[in-house]
Amino acid sequence: MFDAAIQPPGDPIAAVTHPDPWPYYRQLRESRPSYFDAGLQLWVASSQSVIVEALHHPALTVRPPGEPVPAALQGTAAGEVFALLVRMTDGAFHAAHKPAVKQKVRRWSLAELAAASTAATADLWPRLGANNFLSRLPGQTMARLLSVPDLELDATCSQVQTFVQGIAAGASGTAVALASDAAEALMNQGKAEGLDAVQAANRIALMQQALDATAGLLGHSVLMLARYPELAEAAGDAPQAMREFVAEVERHQAPIQNTRRYAAQSLSLAGQPIEAGQGVLLVLASGNRDEALHAHPDHFDPQRSDGRSLGFGAGAHACPGAAIAIETVAACARWLGAGAQFGSYFGMQSGFRPLGNARIPVFEE
Ligand code: HEM
Missing domain, CATH: 1.10.630.10 (Cytochrome P450)
Structure with missing residues (x-):
């Protein structure tokens, strides 16, 4: 559930610096694990399975085609x-x-x-x-x-x-x-x-x-x-x-929290058609909280034995x-x-650096 006092983020890029993006990520993964975000002009992949499929897809590349x-x-x-x-x-x-x-x-x-x-x-x-x-x-x-x-x-x-x-x-x-x-x-x-x-x-x-x-x-x-x-x-x-x-x-x-891929040619991801040149935002942070990857994913537990994380990427x-x-x-x-x-040394946290992919706390000095 969202904290009633905090508005959910407007999109998955705004989520990176949101105080509590986790309920929003859960909602995305459970309701539309891959969708086209018209505001961002990007496909968004938020479930573990779609992210993994994208990271291993041979036609999804790290740079837009034509602009290496x-x-x-x-x-x-x-x-x-x-x-x-x-x-x-x-x-x-x-x-x-x-x-x-x-x-x-x-x-x-x-x-x-x-x-x-x-x-x-x-x-x-x-x-x-x-x-x-x-x-x-x-x-x-x-x-x-x-x-x-x-x-x-x-x-x-x-x-x-x-x-x-x-x-x-x-x-x-x-x-x-x-x-x-x-x-x-x-x-x-x-x-x-x-x-x-x-x-x-x-x-x-x-x-x-x-x-x-x-x-x-x-x-x-x-x-x-x-x-x-x-x-x-x-x-x-x-x-x-x-x-x-x-x-x-x-x-x-x-x-x-996220990384990007670009379609080198038209392709299908999680059954959806992606046109050549379109970008895909892979929400790694959401994948890490997917029950398909970990039981009780919101629980912080250093004893987790398998150490699986999408936060360091996967594939090539x-x-x-x-x-x-x-x-x-x-x-x-x-x-x-x-x-x-x-x-x-580290004072209270006052927010996050204004970045679109890395979530870096800022401390009061
Ligand atoms: C000493 C620290 C680190 C070094 C030397 C390092 C180095 C690299 C290098 C060289 C790549 C490119 C690999 C490739 O494209 O084939 C890479 C990718 C990546 N790194 Fe690291 N990294 C470091 C720390 C981290 C940390 C702390 C994180 C996450 C918290 C991270 C997350 C990633 C991710 C997600 C990718 C893949 C990006 C993608 O597939 O789009 N790295 N790293």
Whole structure:
């Protein structure tokens, strides 16, 4: 049931920053698990089965047909990098390069991941407010894993943020120009390590993809640790318990609430006809609360044994960074929690960042 005092969100994009989108998602999944939203001009898939079908559909691609690189980026250095990212490509190119990305992220042990996150936490926490800390921790952790020298960490993380801002839909011409300068500097860093252009671009991708998603995961973990103090206390002393806690935060809160696909040709999804070029919004957050995926899906339970979540995607584009993200957040939470820093550092939550796919809490500072 909806809280009578809170109006439900107007559409699934507004739901991302709504205080309580879960009853709305349930209503969508139960009444129209796939439908065309005339306001958004997008198909919307909200049940586990339709989302999974879409994520595995060979004719649903990550970019609109005919626009592999956004028009605003074409002919720029930022656009050249964009064209090489596994996140933004399909077909033979994606199949050829995704395995190397997966292999690269699997080489770090849990101890190395935890050490990088703890070092980044110790560096950033004393000099940043809570919201900037959320933004910076994931990038710096990944930069440390990629052996960026200490003196270059801040500049590298700033460049990655500038690149992300410039490739976002609707970015200004100035933002695109700054993103291109950042892309060139970051590509040169990779090439200096002997990487070719595709490898250097996907080295940037590791830092870039970590940003919003892991910031959201950390922000929600902070909130859930405060909501469940007994679980927090148990997890503070046990690395595996904290990992399970963070993994359940990801399933339950879904920091990446949705992702998109585009029909490369006319096709049928859940029995409905989709025309070539039309977009589909896959509401991963709703899929994670589908009874077909989990019993008692609204219940927060770090003991869930199967760990199934659609929040890291599935199929060819499944996130290769899930274990890194969970360890980054778990190690940071243990470090801050051990010093009893949580309560004083993260103030009350005042809302969410104004984004259309990532649900990232904002804290009062
Ligand atoms: C260190 C942190 C992370 C790294 C290095 C990382 C890296 C990546 C990369 C390289 C991809 C593209 C894969 C491909 O297209 O083949 C990807 C996809 C994805 N990531 Fe992550 N990621 C991180 C954290 C997260 C977190 C915390 C979440 C969710 C809470 C997340 C959710 C996703 C999703 C949903 C996709 C698939 C998007 C789609 O299929 O449209 N990632 N990630």
